[in-house]
Amino acid sequence: MTRTPVNVTVTGAAGQIGYALLFRIASGQLLGADVPVRLRLLEITPALKAAEGTAMELDDCAFPLLQGIDISDDPNVAFDGANVALLVGARPRTKGMERGDLLEANGGIFKPQGKAINDHAADDIKVLVVGNPANTNALIAQAAAPDVPAERFTAMTRLDHNRALTQLAKKTGVPVSEIKKLTIWGNHSATQYPDIFHATVAGKNAAEAVNDEQWLAEDFIPTVAKRGAAIIEARGASSAASAANAAVDHVHTWVNGTAEGDWVSMGIPSDGSYGVPEGLISSFPVTVADGKYEIVQGLEINDFSRARIDASVKELEEEREAVRALGLI
Numbered sequence: 001m002t003r004t005p006v007n008v009t010v011t012g013a014a015g016q017i018g019y020a021l022l023f024r025i026a027s028g029q030l031l032g033a034d035v036p037v038r039l040r041l042l043e044i045t046p047a048l049k050a051a052e053g054t055a056m057e058l059d060d061c062a063f064p065l066l067q068g069i070d071i072s073d074d075p076n077v078a079f080d081g082a083n084v085a086l087l088v089g090a091r092p093r094t095k096g097m098e099r100g101d102l103l104e105a106n107g108g109i110f111k112p113q114g115k116a117i118n119d120h121a122a123d124d125i126k127v128l129v130v131g132n133p134a135n136t137n138a139l140i141a142q143a144a145a146p147d148v149p150a151e152r153f154t155a156m157t158r159l160d161h162n163r164a165l166t167q168l169a170k171k172t173g174v175p176v177s178e179i180k181k182l183t184i185w186g187n188h189s190a191t192q193y194p195d196i197f198h199a200t201v202a203g204k205n206a207a208e209a210v211n212d213e214q215w216l217a218e219d220f221i222p223t224v225a226k227r228g229a230a231i232i233e234a235r236g237a238s239s240a241a242s243a244a245n246a247a248v249d250h251v252h253t254w255v256n257g258t259a260e261g262d263w264v265s266m267g268i269p270s271d272g273s274y275g276v277p278e279g280l281i282s283s284f285p286v287t288v289a290d291g292k293y294e295i296v297q298g299l300e301i302n303d304f305s306r307a308r309i310d311a312s313v314k315e316l317e318e319e320r321e322a323v324r325a326l327g328l329i
């Protein structure tokens with residue numbers, strides 16, 4: 001193997017998502033089965049020992065693609081030469097806590113990390129923010145990295161997308177592979193809007209196939225939007241393996257592209273499309289080719305969808321105002 005390894009920096013490497021994620025990256029599932037990787041793990045000082053333990057286990061897997069592991073508590077070191085950065089490390093939401101409560105606690109983490117990315121990452125850096133509140137944390141990191149093209153900062157709504165796929169597949173009795181063109185709009189929060197009006201189920205329009213607006217409004221949308229809270233309630237901890245899986249899906253799609261005739265959902269800086277104010281990091285339907293994503297244009301947005309997109313975007317605007325007031329952007 002002669003190819004230069006891709007540097008993948010993972011923050012919060014000793015956390016529960018980190019533990020579910022690192023082995024999949026090292027096995028080639030993030031970038032491809034022929035792409036060697038070097039892992040750069042960032043943790044806070046008290047968690048370095050735990051990160052070292054995970055690194056020992058990674059060594060013990062003898063992954064052919066894994067070309068090295070570096071561990072640091074210094075963002076300037078961990079992001080040095082990073083080609084892909086997965087910003088997972090944050091304070092997870094605990095029972096009864098809303099994401100808004102986390103803005104201040106997490107803002108202080110993402111500003112210095114954005115600056116370190118600005119100063120040390122590779123020119124082709126791609127950033128995925130997983131740590132909540134993911135959209136606004138991505139905005140904070142992006143604002144601290146003025147030399148990096150804004151579109152390289154993305155937030156994870158692929159978990160919501162995957163959740164919606166399964167709920168719709170169950171309702172319509174088809175495998176998830178038969179569902180295409182689902183969209184998550186807005187924030188990775190309870191206001192998000194999973195949209196099936198442009199989706200297809202085995203080639204037929206999903207909304208027509210379901211033909212049950214009550215199910216859509218009272219079952220599907222709240223089930224998807226509140227799934228994170230339901231997992232916390234059931235497990236006593238936030239989703240981990242499914243979140244890691246979605247992070248792998250997000251980056252894999254960003255690097256390798258979307259399938260013909262389908263799209264995915266990504267939290268990305270708005271260019272003003274669909275009335276979402278420019279600069280907000282909001283979830284959109286995107287296609288990806290050659291490592292670049294594009295918002296799917298020209299979708300007709302009905303009144304049912306418009307109200308829900310607007311509500312989630314309003315929450316994003318409020319979060320942006322809150323972090324602006326805190327001097328984080």
Ligand SMILES: NC(=O)c1ccc[n+]([C@@H]2O[C@H](COP(=O)([O-])OP(=O)(O)OC[C@H]3O[C@@H](n4cnc5c(N)ncnc54)[C@H](O)[C@@H]3O)[C@@H](O)[C@H]2O)c1
Pocket residue numbers: 011012013014015016017018042043044047088089090091092093109129130131132133134156157159160188238239240243
């Ligand atoms: N976007 C999504 O779909 C989604 C889904 C699930 C979870 N999440 C979020 O992902 C985040 C991580 O979840 P988890 O379950 O792995 O949490 P966790 O508490 O198990 O792990 C978080 C890790 O981050 C580390 N950390 C804290 N501050 C750090 C810093 N400044 N630099 C580097 N590391 C730091 C902690 O030491 C800890 O090891 C949470 O914010 C959670 O809410 C997002």
Ligand SMILES: O=C(O)C[C@H](O)C(=O)O
Pocket residue numbers: 092093132159227228229231238239
């Ligand atoms: O809701 C949370 O904080 C957990 C996570 O974002 C999730 O969607 O599972």
